[in-house]
């Protein structure tokens with residue numbers, strides 16, 4: 001038995017399968033908690049012997065107990081806005097979407113806008129975007145806007161009318177109003193900047209432009225409400241830590257307010273916005289932004305920490321905006337892209353951050369974007385070696401050379417199995433079998449010694465961490481399409497990515513991420529034993545109890 005100090009436990013969880021995620025992936029049977037800390041792990045007999053009359057004992061009936069889940073890339077407040085409307089992940093037919101919309105509308109006032117997301121065509125058996133007629137059938141009296149994962153949205157007739165979009169409306173610059181080829185009538189599917197025509201008349205902040213930037217900053221009050229709404233859901237998935245990428249000062253303030261009010265049911269890593277968030281950046285403002293903080297990576301406590309700057313280079317794979325060296329399936333050349341920052345300045349940006357003590361997390365999808373970002377980080381680290389947690393985000397297509405550089409200097413990857421789950425069923429249309437096999441190569445990352453954290457990118461994909469885990473292990477999408485066998489990882493490897501590696505990405509592994517004496521008591525009791533389940537049932541895993549800081553915050 002491993003015992004931290006001679007204290008009497010407040011709570012003992014025994015008769016469990018404890019996945020410690022310690023150095024050796026040891027499995028224990030029991031854990032003792034005193035206050036907000038884990039004080040012992042070991043056999044049920046040994047740990048239960050520590051109890052006295054005040055100790056609460058919980059029989060886990062042979063089920064798995066895992067460290068609290070750390071979603072290392074998750075846009076909480078935007079997820080909250082979506083929960084305020086409807087979430088359409090996991091829906092597989094247009095008819096089910098219609099039912100979900102109709103359900104959500106009951107109880108809403110006539111004329112009130114309903115907004116939700118995020119769909120991708122391949123999730124539906126119909127393999128197409130929902131159109132105005134689909135949405136009209138479900139919502140004849142309320143304007144409806146359902147966002148695509150990236151770069152488009154589907155709206156009903158009332159929303160089109162509110163925006164004044166008719167068959168005579170010209171396409172906006174960098175946008176397309178999809179039209180019926182026979183009648184010229186808008187179908188309700190809006191691409192690129194055409195999305196903004198509807199967004200301009202919608203009440204409240206929601207959605208994103210081509211690159212995921214919202215149309216305005218909500219008030220701190222709305223932010224606090226949205227964050228709380230999302231965190232209420234997250235605890236049902238065992239999520240006890242989240243890294244929120246790309247935050248403004250107002251978002252930071254909302255988190256601090258919630259903490260002050262005792263309403264923060266999750267540990268938060270904040271990644272302030274830096275270069276790459278709009279096409280027209282204010283270079284002068286950004287160049288002095290990090291000086292205003294008077295601190296750098298690692299500032300904060302066990303609840304709110306400032307961990308790295310968020311940057312972005314390219315767009316998305318299914319929206320055709322990933323910066324890569326090879327064409328999409330069936331195309332002979334590369335598409336013309338707008339990038340999110342000036343690539344020639346990338347080395348300088350990263351050097352500045354690195355030398356001022358800030359780590360960087362950078363959104364990169366295609367092989368060229370990854371290569372540029374890793375090169376810039378590699379040079380900055382080599383010129384000024386210091387402990388760091390620089391990481392690339394999404395990181396779909398690393399080359400062999402970038403993998404070896406990452407392994408050499410410790411650049412990490414923040415990856416999302418959730419995109420395989422949500423999008424892989426449509427990859428046949430845009431990627432050759434070879435490129436599907438190479439997509440998000442988790443095993444290659446492991447072989448290169450790169451630490452990966454597994455996250456969800458909610459609301460760009462669903463927040464369910466077990467769907468993300470399922471796809472990391474099986475390489476399958478929600479409708480069963482498999483990307484290939486070569487890059488599969490084991491369930492234990494995926495579990496480590498989902499827990500401890502999130503803490504490592506943020507420099508927090510000394511106090512959380514695994515079930516070890518001395519660490520904070522963030523743990524999740526699952527509804528089954530992970531050692532005996534088959535891979536297919538990973539996606540069915542449910543959480544029975546979530547413990548945060550020694551207190552149960554969720555019980556099913």
Ligand SMILES: [Zn+2]
Pocket residue numbers: 073074075245457460
């Ligand atoms: Zn994201």
